[in-house]
Amino acid sequence: MFEAATPLERKRYYREEWDVRKLPEFIARNIHMREFGFDHTGRGPSDRYRVFDDEKRLSRFMRARFPFAAYSSVAFYREPGKRRGWQRSELIFDVDAKDLPVRSCNCEGVCETCLDEARELVLMMVDTLRGDLGLGDVHVVYSGRGYHIRVLDPGVMELGSEVRAEILRYTAGARRPRRKFIHSGESYEMEHFSIPLGYHRVFTERAKHVFLHMRGDERIENVTARTVREVVKNRELLLEDRWGEFKRRIGPRVYPRLVAGVAGINMKMVDAKVTIDLKRILRLPTSLHSKVSMICMEVKNPETFDPLKSAVPKFVHERES
Amino acid sequence: MVSSLFINPFSEDAREIVRNYGSPDTIFEASSALLDTVKRTRGQNLDDNSLLPGSIGELAIKRLEWYLRRQRKGFDHGDYAYLMNPEIEEYDVIAFYVLAQAAGAGFRRGSREVRLVVESAGALVEDRFRVLGSERAEIIEEVLIELGSEGTGWIELSELIGSGKLRLTDLILHRGRVVIDEDEFLMTFQDRITDRDPRSLYAALVGLELKETLISRIIMQKTEDYIERVSEMSSTVEPHPIIIETAERIRETVNEVTSFRGGPVKSAGQGKLVPDAFPPCIRGTLDGVKSGNRNDAIVLLLTSFISYARLYPSVFRDRTPLKVSDLDPDLRVVREEILPIIYGAAERCEPPLFEDDPQEKLNITAKLGFGVHDELEPEHEGESKWYTPMSCEKIKIHLPDLCRPDELCRRITNPLTYYNRKRWELQKEKSEQEGED
Ligand SMILES: [Zn+2]
Numbered sequence: 094m095f096e097a098a099t100p101l102e103r104k105r106y107y108r109e110e111w112d113v114r115k116l117p118e119f120i121a122r123n124i125h126m127r128e129f130g131f132d133h134t135g136r137g138p139s140d141r142y143r144v145f146d147d148e149k150r151l152s153r154f155m156r157a158r159f160p161f162a163a164y165s166s167v168a169f170y171r172e173p174g175k176r177r178g179w180q181r182s183e184l185i186f187d188v189d190a191k192d193l194p195v196r197s198c199n200c201e202g203v204c205e206t207c208l209d210e211a212r213e214l215v216l217m218m219v220d221t222l223r224g225d226l227g228l229g230d231v232h233v234v235y236s237g238r239g240y241h242i243r244v245l246d247p248g249v250m251e252l253g254s255e256v257r258a259e260i261l262r263y264t265a266g267a268r269r270p271r272r273k274f275i276h277s278g279e280s281y282e283m284e285h286f287s288i289p290l291g292y293h294r295v296f297t298e299r300a301k302h303v304f305l306h307m308r309g310d311e312r313i314e315n316v317t318a319r320t321v322r323e324v325v326k327n328r329e330l331l332l333e334d335r336w337g338e339f340k341r342r343i344g345p346r347v348y349p350r351l352v353a354g355v356a357g358i359n360m361k362m363v364d365a366k367v368t369i370d371l372k373r374i375l376r377l378p379t380s381l382h383s384k385v386s387m388i389c390m391e392v393k394n395p396e397t398f399d400p401l402k403s404a405v406p407k408f409v410h411e412r413e414s
Numbered sequence: 415m416v417s418s419l420f421i422n423p424f425s426e427d428a429r430e431i432v433r434n435y436g437s438p439d440t441i442f443e444a445s446s447a448l449l450d451t452v453k454r455t456r457g458q459n460l461d462d463n464s465l466l467p468g469s470i471g472e473l474a475i476k477r478l479e480w481y482l483r484r485q486r487k488g489f490d491h492g493d494y495a496y497l498m499n500p501e502i503e504e505y506d507v508i509a510f511y512v513l514a515q516a517a518g519a520g521f522r523r524g525s526r527e528v529r530l531v532v533e534s535a536g537a538l539v540e541d542r543f544r545v546l547g548s549e550r551a552e553i554i555e556e557v558l559i560e561l562g563s564e565g566t567g568w569i570e571l572s573e574l575i576g577s578g579k580l581r582l583t584d585l586i587l588h589r590g591r592v593v594i595d596e597d598e599f600l601m602t603f604q605d606r607i608t609d610r611d612p613r614s615l616y617a618a619l620v621g622l623e624l625k626e627t628l629i630s631r632i633i634m635q636k637t638e639d640y641i642e643r644v645s646e647m648s649s650t651v652e653p654h655p656i657i658i659e660t661a662e663r664i665r666e667t668v669n670e671v672t673s674f675r676g677g678p679v680k681s682a683g684q685g686k687l688v689p690d691a692f693p694p695c696i697r698g699t700l701d702g703v704k705s706g707n708r709n710d711a712i713v714l715l716l717t718s719f720i721s722y723a724r725l726y727p728s729v730f731r732d733r734t735p736l737k738v739s740d741l742d743p744d745l746r747v748v749r750e751e752i753l754p755i756i757y758g759a760a761e762r763c764e765p766p767l768f769e770d771d772p773q774e775k776l777n778i779t780a781k782l783g784f785g786v787h788d789e790l791e792p793e794h795e796g797e798s799k800w801y802t803p804m805s806c807e808k809i810k811i812h813l814p815d816l817c818r819p820d821e822l823c824r825r826i827t828n829p830l831t832y833y834n835r836k837r838w839e840l841q842k843e844k845s846e847q848e849g850e851d
Pocket residue numbers: 196198199200201202203204205206207208
């Protein structure tokens with residue numbers, strides 16, 4: 094599992110298993126407006142500015158060239174072959190299991206555990222995008238080493254990078270939640286966990302995810318290694334949402350710093366560069382991730398998706414037997 | 415009875431007043447009625463005539479002057495008490511448009527002057543809400559309706575969010591809608607709120623405060639848009655001489671109050687940090703430094719480098735001394751981005767810097783220009799100087815272990831220059847080969 098694919102295996106995959114009709118509808122419907130990019134050597138997508146007028150032409154190319162990796166732009170252009178005439182871009186969140194700053198496994202690369210933790214995070218984020226932000230046309234794609242969330246809601250596709258960064262902060266829980274409030278002229282403090290709605294709820298959920306998956310040797314900005322160990326020692330409380338007691342154990346003076354640190358970690362759980370870049374190319378669903386021999390594919394039901402059951406190409410099974 | 419004019423210059427009533435005023439010819443003519451209103455204002459200092467606006471044109475300039483002075487030491491509210499007097503509202507609406515038109519006709523988009531005019535419009539709204547008393551809630555509702563922001567979706571506010579005027583995380587969102595109304599709040603969230611009174615939670619989370627913020631930000635955005643329209647128009651239609659004159663007064667006022675010596679700053683301004691462009695000495699410092707060099711590396715080198723790289727990378731080119739708050743008025747960037755980086759590096763030192771030298775926190779505050787204090791407070795700004803990064807020569811002497819010059823280092827004399835150069839190079843060669851897994 095997770096071994097690189099040989100050129101021969103790639104060729105077999107694209108000729109025997111891959112089928113252009115499996116391309117997600119959200120890609121197929123505007124295929125001629127996207128820029129395509131390919132990596133033929135394993136050293137990055139250097140073959141770019143490609144355009145395919147329809148699925149048939151893409152199919153012919155894939156079978157003939159069986160690329161190491163295939164990408165298409167998140168942007169729609171009037172002239173995709175020149176990357177000119179930008180019209181709009183999908184809103185993207187990239188959660189790569191290999192780069193998660195907090196994950197409970199200790200693997201090099203990816204394993205079943207961290208892939209599943211990435212999936213949990215994606216589920217929460219999709220919930221926020223739909224529930225709080227009211228966005229539709231949200232798709233989840235298994236990338237081979239993590240997940241992409243791709244949003245094609247018309248409301249967001251023309252937004253600029255700055256707003257996208259702000260959406261990322263909200264969705265990922267990447268900003269320290271507000272603590273000071275004013276009511277009838279008096280100022281007082283409320284912790285995130287005592288506010289069961291809005292951004293505070295999002296942050297509480299993400300913080301819980303981080304605390305429950307820490308190994309205890311993480312570095313959190315402005316927080317000592319001892320505090321990190323205390324978090325791990327007391328995190329069972331969070332399973333019953335006993336946040337007040339958890340905070341008392343951590344210490345009221347340290348807790349705000351811990352919260353700030355977690356906001357920083359949450360920001361790193363998602364690759365921000367991808368979200369703010371309007372002209373990125375993104376791994377093409379249905380294509381092969383040759384470094385790990387897995388299929389990049391749209392996930393219809395992220396609640397039950399298991400990449401090891403669904404995203405493993407046939408040649409891997411044959412390789413093992 | 416206060417009207418919404420006092421808050422909102424974009425209402426139909428306000429536009430009507432401006433239409434009826436007609437040509438700007440008389441803007442700088444003395445108006446005894448205005449002066450009377452100013453003099454009758456409770457708490458107004460009357461001993462110095464130069465404090466009192468005798469014409470609508472002067473009132474326009476005073477609006478800006480008030481904003482420039484209010485954060486500074488020795489500010490006396492009594493000098494500008496009339497700005498908080500609702501009776502001034504009709505003159506003030508015209509003054510607002512004069513100021514905005516002058517900003518559009520006289521300055522380019524994104525300039526410091528335009529930014530200050532926009533910010534002053536927002537700040538004035540916020541301060542005026544505070545003096546409204548019992549009519550506050552009513553006016554808020556009225557203005558919200560005038561601005562059309564009752565029951566909007568957050569996407570309609572995306573321009574405000576993108577420009578940093580409003581944070582998405584400060585809004586209460588449900589299925590894409592911004593929940594502002596109390597009944598909607600209760601209906602939407604009542605079931606989730608178990609251990610407190612939902613009404614008091616509403617008052618804390620939304621209440622009048624968030625509504626006011628929303629109003630002030632929308633007015634800022636509309637001001638910016640208006641200035642932009644004027645700016646576009648003034649390329650085809652010659653602006654009125656009095657508007658040009660007002661623009662000149664804006665320039666003078668900004669220069670005088672902020673005591674610039676080198677003229678307007680062209681390239682100062684915030685930008686995202688590009689860590690890939692950091693010179694070797696800064697990278698070394700960020701990784702954590704061993705005792706010996708530790709204190710100087712964090713307090714002297716890193717603090718000044720990071721703060722200038724983030725807020726004012728062109729300081730050596732522009733040679734205009736600015737304060738941190740000129741570039742980051744609410745100190746949000748300093749608190750949320752700059753200090754965490756510095757504190758993080760301090761934590762990575764061997765042993766962690768603040769563990770045995772907690773007073774170095776005070777020194778970091780001081781090096782940013784906020785005097786020797788534990789926390790960054792706007793009122794302390796100016797008690798010390800905002801330090802520019804030390805030169806490579808000084809680094810070689812004081813922090814020899816950190817100086818590991820690379821190719822580019824040989825061509826520059828200051829780490830900040832390295833940063834600017836490298837950033838430019840990186841941008842130029844920004845790879846075509848970016849793709850994401
Ligand atoms: Zn793993």
